[in-house]
Amino acid sequence: MVEWEYNNYLMVVKVLNDFLSKLDSQCSCVLQQRIEIRKLRQGEHLILGFSIGGGIDQDPGQNPFSEDKSDKGIYVTRVTPEGPAEVAGLMMGDKVMQVNGWDMTMVTHDQARKRLTKKNEDVVRLLVASLLCNTSPFVQTEFAI
Amino acid sequence: MPMDRYADMEDKLRILEDLNMMYIRQIALSLQDSDIQKKIDHEIRMRDGACKLLAACSQRDQALEAAKSLLTCNTRIMAYMSELQRMKEAQVMQRVARRSDGTRSSDAGPMDDRLPCKGKVAISDLRIPLMWKDTEYFKNKGELHRCAVFCLLQVGGEIHDTDMVMVDRTLTDICFDNTIVFSEASPGFELRVELYSCCSEEDYSAGSAPRKLASKLSSSLGRSAGKKLRVAMDPGACSPTSNAGAATLLLPGPAVAGPKYHLLAHTSLSLSHVQDSFRTHDLSISGNEECSYWVPLYGSVCCRLAAQPHCMTQQMMSGCLKVKQLGGDPPSWRNVYGVLKGTNLFCYHRQEDMEANVEPAFTIAINKETRIRASEKDPHSKAQSICISNQYGGEEVTHTLSTDSREETHRWMEAFWQQFCDMSQWKQCCDDLMKIELPSPRKPALVTSKQGSLYHEIVIDTSDDISTVTDILTRRMQELELRSQLGTSPPWMSLFEESPGGPRTPRLARHSPRSPHRLPHSPLSSLRCPWPGLLSSDASLTSDSDSPCSTSPCSRHRGWAEPLSLSSPRFRPRTLSLDAKLSTLRGRGYGGVLQCSCQPPSSSSLAPIPAQCIPQATLSCSSSTSSNSSSEGSHSPSSLDGTPFSRPSSARRSLRNLRAKLDPRNWLQSQV
Numbered sequence: 001m002v003e004w005e006y007n008n009y010l011m012v013v014k015v016l017n018d019f020l021s022k023l024d025s026q027c028s029c030v031l032q033q034r035i036e037i038r039k040l041r042q043g044e045h046l047i048l049g050f051s052i053g054g055g056i057d058q059d060p061g062q063n064p065f066s067e068d069k070s071d072k073g074i075y076v077t078r079v080t081p082e083g084p085a086e087v088a089g090l091m092m093g094d095k096v097m098q099v100n101g102w103d104m105t106m107v108t109h110d111q112a113r114k115r116l117t118k119k120n121e122d123v124v125r126l127l128v129a130s131l132l133c134n135t136s137p138f139v140q141t142e143f144a145i
Numbered sequence: 146m147p148m149d150r151y152a153d154m155e156d157k158l159r160i161l162e163d164l165n166m167m168y169i170r171q172i173a174l175s176l177q178d179s180d181i182q183k184k185i186d187h188e189i190r191m192r193d194g195a196c197k198l199l200a201a202c203s204q205r206d207q208a209l210e211a212a213k214s215l216l217t218c219n220t221r222i223m224a225y226m227s228e229l230q231r232m233k234e235a236q237v238m239q240r241v242a243r244r245s246d247g248t249r250s251s252d253a254g255p256m257d258d259r260l261p262c263k264g265k266v267a268i269s270d271l272r273i274p275l276m277w278k279d280t281e282y283f284k285n286k287g288e289l290h291r292c293a294v295f296c297l298l299q300v301g302g303e304i305h306d307t308d309m310v311m312v313d314r315t316l317t318d319i320c321f322d323n324t325i326v327f328s329e330a331s332p333g334f335e336l337r338v339e340l341y342s343c344c345s346e347e348d349y350s351a352g353s354a355p356r357k358l359a360s361k362l363s364s365s366l367g368r369s370a371g372k373k374l375r376v377a378m379d380p381g382a383c384s385p386t387s388n389a390g391a392a393t394l395l396l397p398g399p400a401v402a403g404p405k406y407h408l409l410a411h412t413s414l415s416l417s418h419v420q421d422s423f424r425t426h427d428l429s430i431s432g433n434e435e436c437s438y439w440v441p442l443y444g445s446v447c448c449r450l451a452a453q454p455h456c457m458t459q460q461m462m463s464g465c466l467k468v469k470q471l472g473g474d475p476p477s478w479r480n481v482y483g484v485l486k487g488t489n490l491f492c493y494h495r496q497e498d499m500e501a502n503v504e505p506a507f508t509i510a511i512n513k514e515t516r517i518r519a520s521e522k523d524p525h526s527k528a529q530s531i532c533i534s535n536q537y538g539g540e541e542v543t544h545t546l547s548t549d550s551r552e553e554t555h556r557w558m559e560a561f562w563q564q565f566c567d568m569s570q571w572k573q574c575c576d577d578l579m580k581i582e583l584p585s586p587r588k589p590a591l592v593t594s595k596q597g598s599l600y601h602e603i604v605i606d607t608s609d610d611i612s613t614v615t616d617i618l619t620r621r622m623q624e625l626e627l628r629s630q631l632g633t634s635p636p637w638m639s640l641f642e643e644s645p646g647g648p649r650t651p652r653l654a655r656h657s658p659r660s661p662h663r664l665p666h667s668p669l670s671s672l673r674c675p676w677p678g679l680l681s682s683d684a685s686l687t688s689d690s691d692s693p694c695s696t697s698p699c700s701r702h703r704g705w706a707e708p709l710s711l712s713s714p715r716f717r718p719r720t721l722s723l724d725a726k727l728s729t730l731r732g733r734g735y736g737g738v739l740q741c742s743c744q745p746p747s748s749s750s751l752a753p754i755p756a757q758c759i760p761q762a763t764l765s766c767s768s769s770t771s772s773n774s775s776s777e778g779s780h781s782p783s784s785l786d787g788t789p790f791s792r793p794s795s796a797r798r799s800l801r802n803l804r805a806k807l808d809p810r811n812w813l814q815s816q817v
Contacts (some may be wrong), residue, residue: 025171040618047817052814053812053813053814053815053816054812057812058812060289062812063812070289077814078814080618082618082622083618109813109815112815113815115817133397
């Protein structure tokens with residue numbers, strides 16, 4: 001098993017255990033994962049197959065995916081079916097935190113788009129945060145590995 | 146019960162207010178000063194209008210603007226009232242003095258009571274730097290603390306307000322573009338600059354926008370309600386925040402529910418601050434971090450304060466003069482038409498020249514360095530002459546002027562003395578004429594609550610549509626089919642093949658956003674990913690095996706070639722509570738996106754609830770207790786036919802809805 005994948009798994013299990021212990025509160029848990037997307041060449045364009053929304057120059061209140069309506073981060077708003085992004089595991093609603101090491105939490109919309117569409121890069125490695133569902137209170141199980 | 150007390154207070158305040166109004170009107174009548182009375186009446190009408198607007202408006206921006214007008218009207222009323230008060234007192238004092246002396250106070254002597262001329266004072270380009278803490282600035286989560294701010298500028302009885310600016314942590318300075326001109330200011334003026342701010346997050350309006358509701362979902366209800374109560378109960382909230390010194394008169398504003406502005410900072414500017422360029426002045430800040438209306442100010446304000454005394458812009462004196470020509474004996478006199486304006490005495494050949502804007506014959510400087518004296522009576526002429534001496538580069542040049550009559554000479558001397566008085570009072574303003582740009586009457590700029598960005602205007606070409614991408618992919622798949630038959634496969638196929646060393650990310654099992662009717666299936670390949678398969682009973686787990694996953698793609702992957710073993714719709718279980726949230730948001734137009742999001746899977750798969758709700762670990766529980774164990778399941782392949790890939794039509798429709806609802810003009814999205 002690849003080391004870092006296992007660590008991610010452990011982290012998620014821990015997080016899940018943590019919030020399960022809070023049965024009354026509606027908390028949601030966020031999974032951070034690294035997604036590598038290989039761009040698809042289409043003539044002279046390299047496409048990733050998803051759309052982004054958000055940015056520090058955008059109105060955060062209109063972001064349907066964010067938990068916090070003042071979050072000006074970059075969110076994935078659409079994922080092309082069968083596209084490179086979907087195949088790599090990107091989901092609609094994910095928040096993009098980093099792209100190839102570049103921060104995406106404090107960028108304008110256009111900066112974000114540019115960082116994703118660099119012509120000399122074939123692969124983008126994203127750090128995304130995905131929202132797990134809010135649990136219903138009656139989940140009782142505790143998890144152990 | 147707090148609300149009763151509040152209503153009671155409201156009534157009392159209204160009564161007090163009526164009494165005050167009567168009192169004010171009495172004073173105005175007794176002074177027989179209809180001017181101020183008219184002004185007060187006007188302001189009271191404006192204030193009533195603002196109150197009605199405040200009560201009626203539902204939009205936050207409107208309410209803030211109305212509250213601003215209300216504050217300005219209140220301040221003006223207070224200023225007029227204190228003016229009235231002063232006039233009344235002066236009148237009373239005068240009467241008392243007259244009675245005791247028996248004489249009217251006489252007009253003062255020529256020099257003692259010479260009043261300097263008034264002038265125009267203009268303040269423009271106000272800029273107040275802010276000082277956000279870095280934690281505040283870089284924090285992405287958390288409420289965006291927004292405040293509405295504006296400035297109130299007061300010189301004597303003249304009060305002006307600037308436009309309102311919304312401030313949040315993306316701004317580094319508060320800039321007010323207005324140029325405010327006070328037309329009748331004396332050199333001893335005091336320009337009081339007051340910065341008012343109001344937190345713009347309280348929900349005070351009757352109708353709430355959908356956004357507010359959505360944001361309320363994430364914040365606790367008790368907080369905003371508590372804030373509202375606190376504001377309503379604040380006894381100081383009902384009275385206008387500025388006190389124009391009329392201590393005896395209390396003018397409570399009509400108690401209207403709505404945003405209340407609070408004084409955040411103030412400063413006073415006077416003649417010494419006047420300069421023809423930008424200067425920085427200190428601000429006195431009231432309030433602290435705990436206040437809701439707090440905005441972190443750096444502590445200074447930059448502005449351009451210019452003054453134009455009337456003596457610099459208007460003709461103070463004009464008339465016919467006789468100027469002695471230098472040299473020659475007997476001295477000859479030349480008739481000119483002199484105009485005293487600013488720091489010069491312009492001498493024209495004739496009066497008509499001046500009106501025609503022809504260049505003057507010559508100009509005599511009248512400034513701080515000039516010395517003017519009346520010479521002794523010339524034995525030849527009856528009138529005194531005036532000698533004006535200037536230093537021109539070390540050389541003293543004297544002009545001698547004379548007029549036809551003594552009265553005329555006297556008038557000219559008066560004018561010169563007045564000029565000197567003005568210049569001594571206005572000091573640096575008389576060195577050079579400062580430019581004041583009058584704000585041109587223009588339509589008020591449309592203020593959008595969103596930060597204006599060029600990108601809002603960018604129209605995304607329909608050719609950038611998502612469907613074109615998928616169409617291209619379809620075509621490629623068809624190509625691929627053909628090519629695979631020929632034995633070659635395009636390089637990007639590797640995306641969809643398992644690559645032994647390649648990093649694969651663990652994937653959450655989540656619901657596909659596309660079509661709810663798709664069958665869940667194992668997302669995994671032979672990845673050494675510990676993530677098990679899925680939620681439904683069909684879930685299968687893959688193990689660490691080298692062979693490609695035996696699970697076949699679901700119907701969606703019809704077009705892919707055999708070696709494809711990769712993921713497919715992932716399913717995210719949604720609980721009822723989240724669905725309820727989604728449906729409320731959906732009703733408000735966000736639904737376009739969320740509609741396509743998953744429905745809860747079929748009831749059969751809801752049964753193992755623990756398994757449902759927590760994707761991976763649960764599954765590892767239900768299907769295998771540890772990720773280490775390699776358990777395999779088989780997945781009944783859905784029909785795998787060789788038809789070329791085509792997106793199900795329902796997905797296309799939903800995507801069209803999506804596109805319509807996610808109109809780029811609302812919130813920009815880019816395809817990458």
